[in-house]
Amino acid sequence: MDREKKQQVVTELQAKLGQAKGAVLADFRGLSVKESTELRRRLREQGAEFHVVKNRLLRRAAEAVGVTGLDPFLEGPTAIALTLQDPAVLAKVINQFARDHKNFTLKAGVLDRRTITSEQVVRLAELPPREVLVGRLLGQMQAPLVGLVSVLQGTIGQFVRTLEAIRRQREEQGQPAPATAEA
Numbered sequence: 755m756d757r758e759k760k761q762q763v764v765t766e767l768q769a770k771l772g773q774a775k776g777a778v779l780a781d782f783r784g785l786s787v788k789e790s791t792e793l794r795r796r797l798r799e800q801g802a803e804f805h806v807v808k809n810r811l812l813r814r815a816a817e818a819v820g821v822t823g824l825d826p827f828l829e830g831p832t833a834i835a836l837t838l839q840d841p842a843v844l845a846k847v848i849n850q851f852a853r854d855h856k857n858f859t860l861k862a863g864v865l866d867r868r869t870i871t872s873e874q875v876v877r878l879a880e881l882p883p884r885e886v887l888v889g890r891l892l893g894q895m896q897a898p899l900v901g902l903v904s905v906l907q908g909t910i911g912q913f914v915r916t917l918e919a920i921r922r923q924r925e926e927q928g929q930p931a932p933a934t935a936e937a
Contacts, residue, residue, distance in 0.1 A: 760811060767807065767815030776841020777864040778848045778875055779824070782806065782833045784857030793851050793858075802837040802844050816864075823869030827862040841865055842881050849879035 755763075771777065782790065794804045809828035816824050837844040845863065852858050860872035870878075881887070 763807075764811050764814045764818070767812060768818045770803070770836050771815055771821060771864070772819040773838055774836040774864070775838060775866075776844050777834055777836045778844060779827055779861040779863065780833050780835070780848065780852070781830055781859045781861055783831050785855065789855055789858075796847050796851065797835055797837075797844070800837070800843050800847055801839045802835055802847070804833060804835045806831070806833045808832075819867065821864055821867050821869065824862065824864070827869070832861065840884060842878050842884065845875050845879035849876055 785793075790804075797804050809832050812832060812834065813824065813828055816822075835844055835848055841863075848860065852860055860875055862872055863870045863875040863878070865874075865878070882890075
């Protein structure tokens with residue numbers, strides 16, 4: 755690869771890393787062309803890309819956009835999956851593929867321009883979908899209000915039942931019911 759072509763690859767990687775919400779680095783040794791094509795298809799369905807890159811060029815692109823901490827993971831063959839959408843979805847697809855194909859191993863990830871370990875990528879993949887997390891958060895925020903309403907309803911209900919008991923007791927004793935204010 756000549757110098758101009760290398761610079762073009764670095765520039766493209768810079769643009770993609772700079773815009774990406776998440777990325778995962780993997781060692782793809784031992785994957786067949788069919789398996790690699792299957793992974794690319796799965797990722798494309800989720801709005802992600804998969805590229806085999808030279809470590810030196812990826813290192814330059816990462817440094818240019820402010821991603822630090824990748825150097826220890828840039829050993830041996832490296833592929834990078836990038837997404838402009840939800841990084842948890844990317845992590846789920848890559849993690850599932852790694853479980854199904856033992857010769858495909860996760861190296862690291864990039865989340866908000868910070869390097870994360872392969873274990874953290876797996877934990878990200880195991881998170882429930884975003885909609886479920888938002889629902890849980892709303893439920894937690896709503897719980898104190900529901901509790902307050904229940905307490906207030908109970909107190910008001912008890913007050914009304916007490917007044918009703920007093921009214922019945924007075925009627926049974928032959929006393930007139932208390933006068934109600936009329937508008």
